[in-house]
Amino acid sequence: MLRLEVRPQPSARWGYASPLLALLITVVIGVILFAVLGKDPVRGLQVFFWEPIKSTYALSELMVKATPLLIIALGLAVCFRSNVWNIGAEGQYIIGAIFAAGVALMADKTTGPWIVPAVIAAGVLGGMLWAGITALLRDRFNANEILVSLMLVYVAVQVLNFLVYGPWKDPAGYNFPQTKTFDAVTQIPKLMQGSRVNIGLLLALGGVAAVWIFLFRTYAGYAQIVGGLAPAAARYAGFSSRKALWTALLVSGGTAGLAGGLEVAGPIGQLTPYVPAGYGFAAIIVAFVGRLHPVGIVFSAILMSMFYIGGELAQSRLGLPKSITGVFQGLLLFALLACDTLIAYRVRFTTTGLRNAPAKGQHPPPVLSPSKGSSAVPLEGAMATPRTSNGDH
16 A cells, blocks of 8 residues: 655755646646547637737736735735645725725715825735735634634625625616726826736736745744744744744735725726735735745736736637636645645655465464463563663653
8 A cells, every 4th residue: 555654854956846746737637628629729728828828918907816826925925934824815805995996985086196196005904904904813812713714705705795785885887886986096007008007017017026025034924924834933042933924814815905905996996896806815826836936926826817817818719617617726836735745755665464374264363361360471561671760662
């Protein structure tokens, strides 16, 4: 049978190469999947890996998709390195979009450009408040942050539905569940004419530098990492576990809220029930494929955005279902987990069987047990060396 044995020293090179191997495995399985579905595998790979980068417009759309993934994943990297498992970034993204939309809806013809920083700040604040609920419950009641943050996603969805179907519904929107289109003054400034890329991309790239400096060049970042790798050592060194918890969740919640605010006041331009696009969940994969390193997350965010665009093109050009995007995301994650497992463990083939198993038709020998009052000692106990007073053998 197969048995996993811990490697004495995992390979550092394979630690960095495993995402590339996971991508290769994903591509191979994707080719098989296309063939099983009766589609041309070459055309399928072209849709996923060539169409999103073949032109300037395609690259701009790729950046539009990659921006929220990159921003959210940066915050999650801080969280996961701190050993705090925030699985509810999608909910924080939604609440950030709601807060940003609330500020944008207050704009009128007299509103000045100052509304844009207010919209962005509102998104950050909304995400931090929603993540703060998880931090509070974990801090005060030792609630599991995985379950709390995940369940709050569904609460955020219901809050969004209540607003767009109720008080914020556009009265001139032909009964569609959406707010009115935000005034032009609230729109996030674009980087170039003719594309939807906005200053969110610059904020994301600035976030890459900020997270790298925080994690690897500051005392506070060092405390976060030590607290995640060795909680006992962190307590011995005097690092506050409560501060690490709140810092991790507020940073990840703030980045998710920032992504929601940029999305709703940027490419979308209004609040709709379709704001939840799964970016918060996909960013978890982005963070781990990027090895929780800011630079690696840049490349994994681009890859994941290619899956999003490729999935949309596969629906219109190949007739594949919408779920094909999630299939490729899941394949990449499972392939990465498998590669990481083989980095830490080696596979051993062992033969196991019953010792002294009786032949067919033969009865096992009787087990001799000491009679009542006997002083007989089991063989295992008789052969054991007596334990000394100091606990040594």
